[in-house]
Amino acid sequence: MINPIQVSGLSKSFGKTKAVESASFSVDKGKIFGLLGPNGAGKTTTIRMINYIIPPDEGEIRINGEHVSPKTQKWIGYMPEERGLYKKMKVGEQLLYLAQLKGLSAADAREKIRFWLKRFSAYDWHSKVVGELSKGMSQKIQFIATIVHDPDIYIFDEPFSGLDPINSELLKEIIIELRDKGKTILFSTHRMEQVEQMCDDICLFNNGKVVLTGNLRKVKKDFGKNTVLIEFEGDSTFLDELTDVRINNRSTNFAEIRILNGLNHQQILRIAMEKAEIHKFQLVEPSLNEIFISTVGEDNIKNKELLK
């Protein structure tokens, strides 16, 4: 089967900065694919190249088996991280313009716009100027603009950043619904927990390079059950006594402990029991965040703050 998106050996530099370096990955049809990594890892540059907005220096991108071109652009619905609309244009006219640019005929576009506006109970906004809409309302219009031409492939760059909680949920629903219809979705994020909930496959980016790619379940399984979730009450200094572990997500009565060098988890439990009252002790697969850190090595991560 032909992959909807196939990226091989992709490189792009801006001056002396290597934004993307020989990146390869492929997205399967009907799957949600997560492109992960801290800000500045090269996700947006990669996405722009897939969308034929900027040309790669090296490498190849194929969409449904074809080289990227104005033609492949029309097969993709793209919502960039930097998103917006013409403020002075009316909602209906704006959607019509964007849909026509994606190759729809005026009549076809009007029908689809009507459908989606009704679907989002936004039909009354048809003749409103975008500048008059609230932020949440214009975000909905933005979704419609992305999906109105009914493409087979959807690309969302940091889709949840800046969304209000209601629209965040709405977008999740849309993404799942599209996947269930057999559409292919690629989205990028620097927030790992979103991926855990939604993605089938992932690709981890760091410093312009792909560090890990594959099926999310499989990736996690390969890392083994070597993470301890512990809930306790009392003195938390025992956490500092542990060696050969990495502690993520530490708070006054909770910690996520990754066991690094064969240290027995029973031993951790023993040390903990001496100091504090244990409410919960669970052995789990590592979180994606942990997988990312252990793959690239703690010292090689740029923008550590942004990762969480």
Place this chain on the structure above:
Amino acid sequence: MNWRQIFLVLKREYITRVRSKGFIWATILVPVGFAAFIGIMVFIAVWESDVAFELAIKDETGNIAESLRNLNERRYLDYSHIDVDSLRTMVQRELITGYVVITEENISDGRNPELIYSGSGGMEFILSVESDFRQVIREEKIRRADVSEEIQQIYESRISLETRRLTREGEEQDDDTIFLSFVGMILGIIIFVAIFSYGGYITRGVIEEKTNRIIEVIASSVKPIELLTGKMAGVGALAITQFGIWILAFMGLSAIAGPVAMSLMEPSQMAGDMAAVEAELPAIFNLPSLETSLIIYFILFFILGYLLYSSLFAAIGSAADSDTDTQQLMMPITIPIMIAYFIMFHTWRSPDSVLSIVSSIIPFFSPILMVTRIAITDVPFWQISLAIVLMMITFAGTMWLSSKIYKVGILSYGSTVGYKDLLKWIRQ
């Protein structure tokens, strides 16, 4: 290049702007302003001929009053038989504007005549009375000097320069150089203003797409060069629409201005010599007709100039994040237009000087200077063609340059861009 995409962009640029309040107001207000201007001129013309200043002439010499009445029957009244005290009373009661007593001394001793008047009438009135008296007294002196008729004629002759143009086809035409000089200057100024304002539309349009953050959505459907071309064509179509409306309004107003003014004149004047009435109207009502070729050249050079500069205006817009950012980047565009604008004031006076000829062929100056020259003088066809060809070549160059800058610029946010960055983008 996909023409469907370009057309869609063009349509959006055109329709959203043509419906904007600013555009509608500007399109209406310019002809309204022009009509108001003509209206004021008509008003002035009508009132000027309405107010008659009557001067009583108490002539003690016997000839002067009659000569003055021959010059202007309505202004000068022969009141030689009335005594000075009565004349004074008449002035005070505003029955007449004033009076002049002409005595022998005014003619033989060269004493200046004295005008006693109520003070109304202003400069123009005084100057015309002065010139009338100068003429009449001189004629009287010549007559008395008993010189031969030949010499009398020499003194009476008024020499001015009649100019007529001989065309290449051998026809003689009335020469309108002075009128056309003004036309040339006005057309030059119009193109100067138009390049800045429509160019400004483009810069702001590009910046708007960047600040609205819609540009990336658009870029995922349209190639930057298509977007740029569509934008320039859209605003260009807007410019042509606006100018079309203005030119039609201008022609319509000029056509009706004359008859309307005439109908406002008093019937008594109407009965008089039509030619005399027309002569009293300001020159604007007797516009020598503009040659069609001038209008065509104006439109052609306007379009070429617009294309040349608008691509650069778009490039500047793409490199800026806000209107204030553009100030500094705008310099390389502003300077050539300003230079052309200043040279125009020289070209206006001497359109065939070497400076005028050479600078009118330089592509960045042509749109302003060549039009000014074509309006005023007979520009050799090779100069016009050379200017057009050079502008087209330069346009290809600026378009290439601009599309390179534009392509990178529209996707770069946040950083202040300098000329160094622009050079880097061009080399990419």
